[in-house]
Amino acid sequence: MYAYQNNILSIPAKLLYKEWKLVSYNTYLSYCRRGKLIRTKEGRGQDNQAWVSFHDLPVVKGVNIKEFCVRALGKPEDVIVRNELEKYIIPDPKAIDFFAQHRKPNGKPLTFEKQREKATSAMILNGIETIINDRVKCNKIFGKKKVRIWQNISEAVNALDTDKWSYDLPGSWRGLKRRYNQYINHRYQTFIHKGEGSDNARLVTEDMERLIIALYCLPNKPYMSSTHDMYLQFLGGAIEVFDLQTGEIFDRQKFYKDDAPIELSESTIRNYLNKPENQIIIAKFRNGDYDFSHKVRPHVNRHAPNYSMSKITLDDRDIMHTKMHDGNKVMAYYAYDDLSGAMIGISHSKSKNHELFLDCIRNMFRFTTSYNLGVPMQMEVEKHLVSDFSEGLMKANNLFPFVRWCNPTNSQEKYAERLIGIKKYGVEKDNNQNVGRFYARGESDRVTRQKIFDEYNDNYKEAKASYEEIVAQELAEQIEYNNEPHPDKVRFKGKSRLQVFIENVNPELPKLNKAMLALYVGVHVQTTIRRSQYVTVKYGKYQLPSPQTLQMLAPNNYKVDAYYIPENNEVKEVYLYQNKEFICKCTPVPKFNRANAEWTDKDVQKYNEAMQYINRFDSMVKENTKKTLTKVGIIKNKPQTIDVPVETLELPEPQEYSFEQTDYQTQRNRAINDL
Numbered sequence: 115m116y117a118y119q120n121n122i123l124s125i126p127a128k129l130l131y132k133e134w135k136l137v138s139y140n141t142y143l144s145y146c147r148r149g150k151l152i153r154t155k156e157g158r159g160q161d162n163q164a165w166v167s168f169h170d171l172p173v174v175k176g177v178n179i180k181e182f183c184v185r186a187l188g189k190p191e192d193v194i195v196r197n198e199l200e201k202y203i204i205p206d207p208k209a210i211d212f213f214a215q216h217r218k219p220n221g222k223p224l225t226f227e228k229q230r231e232k233a234t235s236a237m238i239l240n241g242i243e244t245i246i247n248d249r250v251k252c253n254k255i256f257g258k259k260k261v262r263i264w265q266n267i268s269e270a271v272n273a274l275d276t277d278k279w280s281y282d283l284p285g286s287w288r289g290l291k292r293r294y295n296q297y298i299n300h301r302y303q304t305f306i307h308k309g310e311g312s313d314n315a316r317l318v319t320e321d322m323e324r325l326i327i328a329l330y331c332l333p334n335k336p337y338m339s340s341t342h343d344m345y346l347q348f349l350g351g352a353i354e355v356f357d358l359q360t361g362e363i364f365d366r367q368k369f370y371k372d373d374a375p376i377e378l379s380e381s382t383i384r385n386y387l388n389k390p391e392n393q394i395i396i397a398k399f400r401n402g403d404y405d406f407s408h409k410v411r412p413h414v415n416r417h418a419p420n421y422s423m424s425k426i427t428l429d430d431r432d433i434m435h436t437k438m439h440d441g442n443k444v445m446a447y448y449a450y451d452d453l454s455g456a457m458i459g460i461s462h463s464k465s466k467n468h469e470l471f472l473d474c475i476r477n478m479f480r481f482t483t484s485y486n487l488g489v490p491m492q493m494e495v496e497k498h499l500v501s502d503f504s505e506g507l508m509k510a511n512n513l514f515p516f517v518r519w520c521n522p523t524n525s526q527e528k529y530a531e532r533l534i535g536i537k538k539y540g541v542e543k544d545n546n547q548n549v550g551r552f553y554a555r556g557e558s559d560r561v562t563r564q565k566i567f568d569e570y571n572d573n574y575k576e577a578k579a580s581y582e583e584i585v586a587q588e589l590a591e592q593i594e595y596n597n598e599p600h601p602d603k604v605r606f607k608g609k610s611r612l613q614v615f616i617e618n619v620n621p622e623l624p625k626l627n628k629a630m631l632a633l634y635v636g637v638h639v640q641t642t643i644r645r646s647q648y649v650t651v652k653y654g655k656y657q658l659p660s661p662q663t664l665q666m667l668a669p670n671n672y673k674v675d676a677y678y679i680p681e682n683n684e685v686k687e688v689y690l691y692q693n694k695e696f697i698c699k700c701t702p703v704p705k706f707n708r709a710n711a712e713w714t715d716k717d718v719q720k721y722n723e724a725m726q727y728i729n730r731f732d733s734m735v736k737e738n739t740k741k742t743l744t745k746v747g748i749i750k751n752k753p754q755t756i757d758v759p760v761e762t763l764e765l766p767e768p769q770e771y772s773f774e775q776t777d778y779q780t781q782r783n784r785a786i787n788d789l
Contacts, residue, residue: 116190119154119165119277123190125183127157127164136182137174145172198255199270202241203279209236212302227280232305235281238274239297242267264291318378318386321368325355326383327392331399338387342380349375404523413526418453421620423487425452425518427494428459428474429530430466435546436577436584438464444584447474447499450533454615456596457537458482462585471499472635475507476679479631485616488623492516494528507634515624540598541591547577628679629696632689636677643672646731648703649690651676656688656700661731663698676700 117124130151131142145151150172157164168190171180184190213229224232245251256266268287282305284290296304318326325348330341347353348366355364369376386392397410419425426449433444445466449459459478463470482490493514500508510517525531539559543549550559566573579587600606600614609617641649646664648655656676658664667674675691690697704720707713713721 116168116187117165117275117277122152122154123168124154124165125168125171125187127151127153127166129183129186130166130179134182134186136177136179141174199238199241199245199267200274202244203237204241206233206237206240209233209240209302213305216306231280231282232302234279235283235305236297236302238271238279238281238283239294242271242294243298264288317376318382319368321364322376322378323386323392325364325369326378326386327395328355330387331396335400338384339380341387342378342383345378345383349377407524408526420453420618422451422453422456422615422618423482423490423623424620425492425494426450426458426478426490427452427528427530427533428471429496429528429534430470430499431534433584433588435542435549436579436587438581438584439578441576441578444581444588445470446588447471448530448534448537449474449478450530451615452494452529453618454600454611455533455536456611456615457533457592458615460588460592462581462588464581466499468499468502471503475635479626479635479679480681483626487619488625489627490514491620491623492518494518494520494530496520496522496528498522503634513627513630513634536601537591537595541595545587545591545594628687629689629699632677632679633691633696636679636689639676639678641674641676643667643674647727649674649676649688649700651678651688652685654685655703656685657703657727658700659698661727661734666697667692 115126127142130136131139137145142151146153146166152167152170153164154167155165156162168180168183171183173179210229210233213224213232216224218224223229245255252263256263256270264287268285268290271281271283271290272285274281284293293304326341326345329344330336330338336344344353348355348364349369351366356362357364387396394410398406401409428447428449430445430447433446437443442464445463447459447461447463447470448457450456451458458481459474461470461473461477463473482488491514493508493516495508495517497504497519503509504519507513508517520527538549548561550561552561552563554560564575566575596612596615597610600609600611606614639651641651643649643658643664646661648657650656671692673692674697676688677691678685678688686702688700690700704723706717706720706724
């Protein structure tokens, strides 16, 4: 007997080893394990039998089992009765694609069984539509009487082999006709349930799920059992639950059905709390942003740049393995090159302040200028300690073409965090004790602390050293770290981090503007230009590049702002600004020995430099005098006299007037007299 099992033409397996005895039962099992026989249906369970694929029957000991089967059972096409409707059931790619892409309101797709079932049902209705639209075919297959047509159609559909065709259509002809008419009007949407996504069939509604999650996310982080208890207390009226944002009280009637509370078991609450979409919400509000960002929130994946100096990543840290004698920690700030991982900037301080960051920048530029390199293309920092420089030094296109600001507490964003860890668990761990964390996963990276039992009950034995010793150790570790082999041994085989840094510098680096750098990271001093020649900075005299520089000053204003970057506590050059505008770069005033008998070649050079400046000053004065000063003389003019005729006027004689003398006393005099 032939039959379709999972849409595969099959025969009963027992024919091979029981009735025909072509193979033994053990051989049959062996062939199934080795894939020589394909089981299309398992024989497990009562009244169930195993089936094997007809087209995959093998040749055993010279006997072609497939030919033997045809001789014994006949040709499959002659034995299996074919339904006339099957000829018109053809694959419908649009139906298959529609049900494959359909998503339920919760975002889940249909199962593969449901997709196949609905797509097959659509293909059967397509075949019925094809026959009905062709009157000749319809009369030939389903008859001419209208009353019998749908009855015959229903019989044809019910006669389809369910092992071959998995579908879900009404068994009665009236129901099948209604489904067909709906399909003609709505096509594939007919097989999507209208109530899909509603809460009618759910034991736990959306309101109940929302309440369970809200209770579980309370600030005291309750256990699941406590959440179950609070839910039951809410149903019983022992507690009220309200929304902190809106003040709305949860309506207890929404959690009742047929005037009875809907009680949930603790396992049901656990299942809903452990749903993946709910676990994301719970992790956000129970464990905080830091834990959520590092364990749950998606992240980007990046690779290293192609050149060194394309990106410099910076970050601060506390040196934990060794403390100062007063118990305080030394603070450090590092600057790493992204490609090579080389540490090209380092600074230390007893407290975290702006100077710690600026010292790191100064140290970085001393390192890069020693190799005649330009300005890094990009700087990666976070706002801690650096936010005050966002409109100056760390503003993009001021000094650095690109600046990346990382989010605080997001250590995975800054690559410097990773490089600090490499240094910490590398050269630091080799040279110091207690390098690691007390909660580290690996035993080798877990530090132990020995408590000192005193009146404070909060002291531990720690390694201690002076500030200078800790800094010296750090500087030595920087050199050791930079000379270690680069971790990418395939691309940079046999090369150290420092070699990779030097040999792969970005060729597009902008040139370093030391005047602008000094303005941002240099030491600021207010000074005055004296003798048309120099300024005094840190007890040293620094000469103008030329006397013509004086023309750039504001009228009657010789006061300037001097900026310098100290190198080993020495000032080699000074940059002058006035009213925030760059004036010039000054170098030390040339000095030579007063005793000519002791002159060296250097004294001769300095003497010539000094005289050159004086000669240029004299030439400037002479030229400007000739250009702007003209010698003039003054001639005094005599005043002109004018003859004016004089007239004599006769005045009348003065009249005599008589005044009567009165005795007048002021209030003040009267008051004095009354005393």
